[in-house]
Each structure stands twice: as structure tokens, then as C-alpha cells.
Amino acid sequence: MFYLFLATLCSASIALIFKYTETNNTNRYVITSANYFMAFTVSLFMIFSKDLLSDFRSPSDFFREYPEVMANNSLLFTPHSSMIWGIIIGSIAGFFFFFSFIFYQQSVRENGAGISGTFSKLGILIPMVFSIIIWDEIPTALQWFGIFLALISVVIVNVTPGFSAKKINLNYPLIFLFLLAGMAEFSNKIYQNYALNAYKDVFLFCVFFVAFLISSFFTRKQQALITRSDVLTGFAVGVPNLFSSYFLIMSLDTVKTSVAFPVFSAGSIIFITLGSYLIFKEIISPKNKLAIFFTVIALILINL
Numbered sequence: 001m002f003y004l005f006l007a008t009l010c011s012a013s014i015a016l017i018f019k020y021t022e023t024n025n026t027n028r029y030v031i032t033s034a035n036y037f038m039a040f041t042v043s044l045f046m047i048f049s050k051d052l053l054s055d056f057r058s059p060s061d062f063f064r065e066y067p068e069v070m071a072n073n074s075l076l077f078t079p080h081s082s083m084i085w086g087i088i089i090g091s092i093a094g095f096f097f098f099f100s101f102i103f104y105q106q107s108v109r110e111n112g113a114g115i116s117g118t119f120s121k122l123g124i125l126i127p128m129v130f131s132i133i134i135w136d137e138i139p140t141a142l143q144w145f146g147i148f149l150a151l152i153s154v155v156i157v158n159v160t161p162g163f164s165a166k167k168i169n170l171n172y173p174l175i176f177l178f179l180l181a182g183m184a185e186f187s188n189k190i191y192q193n194y195a196l197n198a199y200k201d202v203f204l205f206c207v208f209f210v211a212f213l214i215s216s217f218f219t220r221k222q223q224a225l226i227t228r229s230d231v232l233t234g235f236a237v238g239v240p241n242l243f244s245s246y247f248l249i250m251s252l253d254t255v256k257t258s259v260a261f262p263v264f265s266a267g268s269i270i271f272i273t274l275g276s277y278l279i280f281k282e283i284i285s286p287k288n289k290l291a292i293f294f295t296v297i298a299l300i301l302i303n304l
Helices: 002-021 028-049 060-071 079-111 113-135 141-158 172-194 197-221 228-251 257-280 286-302
Strands: none
Touching: 002 228, 002 257, 028 079, 028 197, 028 228, 060 079, 079 113, 079 172, 079 197, 113 172, 113 257, 141 257, 141 286, 172 197, 172 228, 197 228, 228 257, 257 286
């Protein structure tokens, strides 16, 4: 649970940094590109510092191992094949990471921030459901109740007063937001379940490098003005962004996915809410207090 705590803390740090930038005249595309640049640079440094590339060999070994590893969940790829698996899954995940952000932007504009945030957070249902179906990671009865309370807290935080289900417009941006955000989270589990954690830096490098390439394309397309402030803000976000996924992958070795993702999501809410109150002097609303209460109870039940 310690690694899950660190992942949650890093995730909350990202939101708090972005919250600070909202009070300034910033360009989100520049910040996003700088963030991904810092993340893949740090992960590349970690790859060379651990001399991970020394285990790289011909891809033929990977294709020989693949059928056996996929057929037996107790088996893991060898070091060399773990790197190739990380490259494949990480490259795909890079698209999920970035385009979930793109559809969030579009959905906020068309559907509002409340329902968009709810669908984005509820994307954790995708890795939960897949893990239960594919890997039989079945929670206990108390954990099920804790997971339910955690999801309720996510909804409470993101739904604005006066919300009505009749106002939901299930258009394509909203649907893709839910799917992409969930698949971005699920990619961490896909890598961790079949590969050695020692080579997660290769996976994370590919995730953030691909996301950086896509983000740079959109930055160039928007002809965004690049300022020193935006670049430094992006660098500040990049470090916790990298280690949020880094520690989350490590936590999945000891915590069920169906438990880890609700805790990760709901726990981030606690840190973001408290951080906003302590740093930005924001008053905690009644609904956020209720969400924090539900989340604390959920965390206790999930850890029983």
C-alpha cells in the first residue's frame, strides 16, 4: 500500500500544479509538451543508469515466449521480452494518455466540466472490470462495499449542484473520454501483469515519448507561443506525472487492480481537496466533505 500512497500523492501533485497554472495566463499545449518531455527524459536517464538495454536481444525470443506467457498468467516475460512488451504496450498507451486529454477538452466544452470529470474518473471501471473478467481478481464483500463508496465519492466530487441525469448527452466525445481514460489506466496493468517490473522504465519511456510526439504536433499546429513560465511549469508537472505511473505499477504487484484503482482515484481526491484548502485557502464544500468521509470509510474497508 505504500507504493499506492506514493502514486496517489504524485497524482494529486499534478492536479495542484495545474490548479496553480489556472490562475495565470498559460498555454496548456506548451505545458503538456514540456511535461511529457521531462517525463520521458527522466525515464530515459533511469534506463541508462540501470543499464537495462544490455539485456536487449533479437525479437525472435519475444515471439517464442508470447504464446506461453499469454496462456499462463503465472508466467512473466524474460528481461529481454519484458523490454519489447514495454515498448509495444507503452507506445499504444501513449495515444491513450494524450487523446484522453484531448477528448476531455472537447467534452468540457460540449457537456460541461462536471459530467466530463465524472466520466473521466469513472474510467477506472474499465481496468477493474477487465481484471475481474480476465484475471479473476475478485474482491471480498467488504472490499466490494468499499469500492462502491469510493466510486460514490468520485461522483459526488465531480457532479455539480442541480445535476440531472436527463442532462447527460452521451455523444462521442463523452464516450471516448470514458474509454480512453480507462484504457490509459488499464495499460499500466497490462504491462505489469506480464512483464518484469525491473523494466517498467522502458514502458514509461515509450508512454511519455509517444505522448510527447503527439503533444508537440498539436502545439505546432496551434502555433502556440512558447514561454519560459509554461516550460518550467510543464517540467514541474512531468516529474510527478512519471512517478505516479511508476509507483502505481509497483503497487499492482501486491494490491488487486480492482482495489488499487478506486483507492488511487478516491485517494487523489482527498489530497487535492486538502491541498486546495491548505495552499489556496479554498473552503471545502459540504459535498466535498461528504466525499472525503465516504472515501476514508472506503479506504478502511478496502484494506480489511
